[in-house]
Amino acid sequence: SAVISQKPSRDICQRGTSLTIQCQVDSQVTMMFWYRQQPGQSLTLIATANQGSEATYESGFVIDKFPISRPNLTFSTLTVSNMSPEDSSIYLCSVRTGDGGEQFFGPGTRLTVL
């Protein structure tokens, strides 16, 4: 299994500002993902964080709004830029140990934008 920590666990931010969320894994993992989950909704994949190269974004998500870094196999950051109230959500870091492996989730970051 993999143990994942996220910082911050929650934040309240003003419209127009940016927040960077950190994800740390206790072991090297091949695949890291960033998800968003809005209240009462299921998980929506934002992007796959690729080590040493640009992230792969899903339809509806762009790098300018959600820049992602992954400098090594245990760490990644997601920035939510120029925030609006519509960005209020839980942001989850997730890792998978292999192509067919189990997927683990971090505890999430609860973001509220005023």
Added chain:
Amino acid sequence: GQNIDQPTEMTATEGAIVQINCTYQTSGFNGLFWYQQHAGEAPTFLSYNVLDGLEEKGRFSSFLSRSKGYSYLLLKELQMKDSASYLCAVMDSNYQLIWGAGTKLIIKP
């Protein structure tokens, strides 16, 4: 398109048995996952099925029929702490997880 269907909400009684169904249509199949998510918390892994049949793990069992595009999660001897959302997810041919909207399970005394 890809689609995962599961009931939005179910109610059951403490001590009873409940079955949560999931049907799917995806481009390729590399396994089906069930996750449990308590309100305000991250999903936690429950089960993984890649072959047809029943996988039992304590009070929880998961069944898969690939020909029917169908799975269910069976919870026995329900406890109040089992009140949560249960998410069905299918891994497609690109090894991407396609998520259902989740089934909110309410346990009553």
